[in-house]
Amino acid sequence: MFRLKSLDATPAAIINPALKPNPIPGMPLVECSLAEFIAGQPKGFTHVAVSAAVFHEDRLLLVQRAESDSYPGHWELPGGSADPSDKSISESVARELFEETGLRMKRILTEILPPTTFSTGWGKRQKTWLKVNFVVEVTAEDKARVEHEVKMQGSGSGQELVRKDSVIAVDPPAIKLHDKEHQKYQWISAEEVIKNRVAMPGEGAMEFISMDSVSVMLEAFRLNKHIQKAQAIEALQEAGTEDGKA
Numbered sequence: 001m002f003r004l005k006s007l008d009a010t011p012a013a014i015i016n017p018a019l020k021p022n023p024i025p026g027m028p029l030v031e032c033s034l035a036e037f038i039a040g041q042p043k044g045f046t047h048v049a050v051s052a053a054v055f056h057e058d059r060l061l062l063v064q065r066a067e068s069d070s071y072p073g074h075w076e077l078p079g080g081s082a083d084p085s086d087k088s089i090s091e092s093v094a095r096e097l098f099e100e101t102g103l104r105m106k107r108i109l110t111e112i113l114p115p116t117t118f119s120t121g122w123g124k125r126q127k128t129w130l131k132v133n134f135v136v137e138v139t140a141e142d143k144a145r146v147e148h149e150v151k152m153q154g155s156g157s158g159q160e161l162v163r164k165d166s167v168i169a170v171d172p173p174a175i176k177l178h179d180k181e182h183q184k185y186q187w188i189s190a191e192e193v194i195k196n197r198v199a200m201p202g203e204g205a206m207e208f209i210s211m212d213s214v215s216v217m218l219e220a221f222r223l224n225k226h227i228q229k230a231q232a233i234e235a236l237q238e239a240g241t242e243d244g245k246a
Contacts, residue, residue: 030108030134031088038130045117045130050089051079052097052105053112053135053220056172059187060220063100066183075186076209077133077217078103093134101185102176104139109227112219116212133216135223138173190221 029037038045054061062075078100082092094105112133120127175185193214208214 030090030111033088034082034084034086034092037082037089041130045128047127047129048082048089048092049079049118049129049131050082050093050096051077051131051133051216052093053077053133053217053224054097054101054103054138054173055135055220055224056187058221058224059172059189060193060217060224061101061175062186062188062217063177063182064184064186066179066181069181071209073183074207074209076213077220079131079133089132093136097136097138100178100181103173106137106139109135109137110223112216112223116210116216118210118212133220135220135227190218193217193221 029040032040034048037048061078063078065071065074065076067073078097079093080096080100082089083095086092086095090108093108097103097105112135115133116131118129118131120129172187177183177185
């Protein structure tokens with residue numbers, strides 16, 4: 001098990017990064033098919049994997065691999081392989097996120113650069129993978145649930161059943177794991193990633209798939225802060241525009 005102590009990172013650097021201009025990079029190939037995406041990459045990659053970084057405020061969603069799977073008990077971002085049947089890389093991200101967590105992707109916010117690489121198998125069966133990672137936004141439906149209340153209204157012969165629907169915020173979004181692939185999930189902070197632990201009583205330090213996966217997580221935290229700042233500025237500008245119209 002590797003430790004994050006070897007990383008040259010501090011909580012302050014991740015949580016309060018200096019704002020850089022144009023923090024969200026372009027993603028020209030995200031709507032391409034798998035074949036088109038591979039054709040646009042350096043030669044040698046035969047397969048593509050994707051992952052989705054989902055945030056609830058300042059906390060990132062991680063899932064723990066099932067004991068019956070490879071890398072049992074290791075923590076990772078939700079994701080998996082891009083399939084030829086997917087219409088685009090974006091669709092691959094949405095499909096994998098829904099299959100593994102039950103969350104529905106609304107849109108990709110930004111790519112987490114650089115992508116990572118890994119290999120599986122041996123000899124003639126060896127596969128060389130390019131893994132592309134994204135910060136995504138989930139739909140409003142995953143952030144709320146609808147509760148129904150039915151009661152009698154009126155009196156005497158004028159009584160009737162009346163249904164009232166209420167929208168209840170889900171904080172954080174509800175997760176439904178694919179039990180054959182993952183056994184637990186956790187919303188974690190940047191500090192917890194850096195310290196290689198999650199504040200869960202009785203459990204030891206977290207084990208991650210690789211050092212590359214941790215680098216992706218920390219970059220996701222940095223990008224999320226930029227996105228939050230950009231969204232706050234946009235909200236203030238919109239509020240100012242509305243005040244000007246009033």
